[in-house]
Amino acid sequence: MKTKKWLGILSSVGLPLLFGVVIFVLWQTQVLHSWLGTDTITLPLPTRISEIISQNKDSIGSQVKMTLIVALGGLAAGSVMGYLIAVVASIFRKWGAGGLTIVSAFNAIPIVALAPVINNWTRDVSNDVSVRSTLAKIIVVTISCTAAMSVNAFRGLTELKPFSEDLMTSYAAPKIVVFTKLRLPNSLPYVFTALRVSVPASVIGALVTEYFAEDTVGVGRQIRENIVKGQYPTAWAYIATACAIGIGMYIILMLVERMVLKRRRA
């Protein structure tokens, strides 16, 4: 029985790893290039990309910082705003549910259309290009993170265990106590469901708004600038960095989720 379990773990780690290695080998030996009909200039070898990354550690690091400020700032603002909207919507149930439909409709608006508009709006905020452009980017990410949080948190605040609300009424609990003791803890898992959507969305939002920002900083902008300049290996280095940011933030989220929800269960 035990060996069977180990075999299972081995195959579920080993098989994907093997697949990854196969892709790596195909890439490195340029078989992949002939399949995609491209060359080593547009699609540099993995070794070349990692070389570039290690050579430009400092400059990549500073771009990552700019992107992270935007992504995390927007994620935090959007999540807080989404949760507050959900709380208000759960108090005024009928009108709130309709409002949430509108909020989720906002989610379907392409970021591409949003970014230039927000850029125009923040033009007068500050004379410093980097301040106003960072603010504009954060607002775009905020908008793209709000909907997921508000829809999910609303469900968490309203879909309670059967009779738990009646139990609270029988205790003659005031509304605020019902909120802190019942609704708030009940919504926690839903908050994490929302974050699983909005964490990747915040990274994508940050990268894409950088394309349209006045200030030419950030990982996303560097990808574009380097491609325009024809420096594909550098562009690929930034793409690898962008993927690392996305995966890293998701892993952190998973760890936090496991920690928080475990403590809650205990």
Next chain:
Amino acid sequence: MTTAKKARKGPLPALKRFIHSKHMVTLVWILGIVVIWEIFACIVAATKRTPVNVLPHLYEIIGSFFSDKKVTGKMTMIELIGTACGETLSRAGIGFLTGIVLGYILALLMNLSRVVEKIAFPYLMIIQMIPILGMAPIILSITGDINSARVVIAAILTFYPVSTNVLAGFRSVEREKHELMYSYAANKFQLYTKTLIPACIPYFFTGLKISAPMAITASILVDTLQGGNGLGCMLSQSLKGGMTRLVFWDIVLISAIIGILSFVLMGLIERILCPYKRNKTSD
């Protein structure tokens, strides 16, 4: 029902029902947003030198859309945006369909074979965390052609939500149903066509609702990277001052509407294809 009761309900029960319905709530919200937009537009018009750049009135935007003034050499606004829309949407559509087919096939394969699942599932997870849209420029330079880049990116973005959701749909089928099919001596093909595939339809549409707006976003984004006639190209040309600023606002409005409509359309198709689900959601 007695006539007295009917009379008490008022002369226009249909209208009354509408006022108390969910649609009314949504309508009031939309009106509220329009009002807020107009208030800000008035403030902007009074204080800014170039209000068109910041926030024009809604009627200006809509008016410009239907006016027959020529924007470029020979096209009016509606023709211009119509062709751009067609260009962008057709590419997004092709990519979307390709993504659906590939995603569905992968989910099927993953459900049929443990080995395929073990290989592909971790990568499906990772691809969700990777900002594909951020890679748009490089995909453009690999494919070398803006049209195929649009198709490829839209397909990738459609592919994984469809795949993960369909797989979850296959997995949602209870053990009893599997046992029932086994007791009927159903073969694998029958098992799939009679139980698993019908069961995954709601999940399939959840995937489509996520990916349809994303496919359109992707298509517009790729447009902005290079010249051509898509919506995104018009958007960036207008931002650079090649056309009037109202073109920009028209496109923002249109792309928002297309994004929302694509979501609504998927819900509509779902309701047509599986009307039995409606009873479930209504209670």
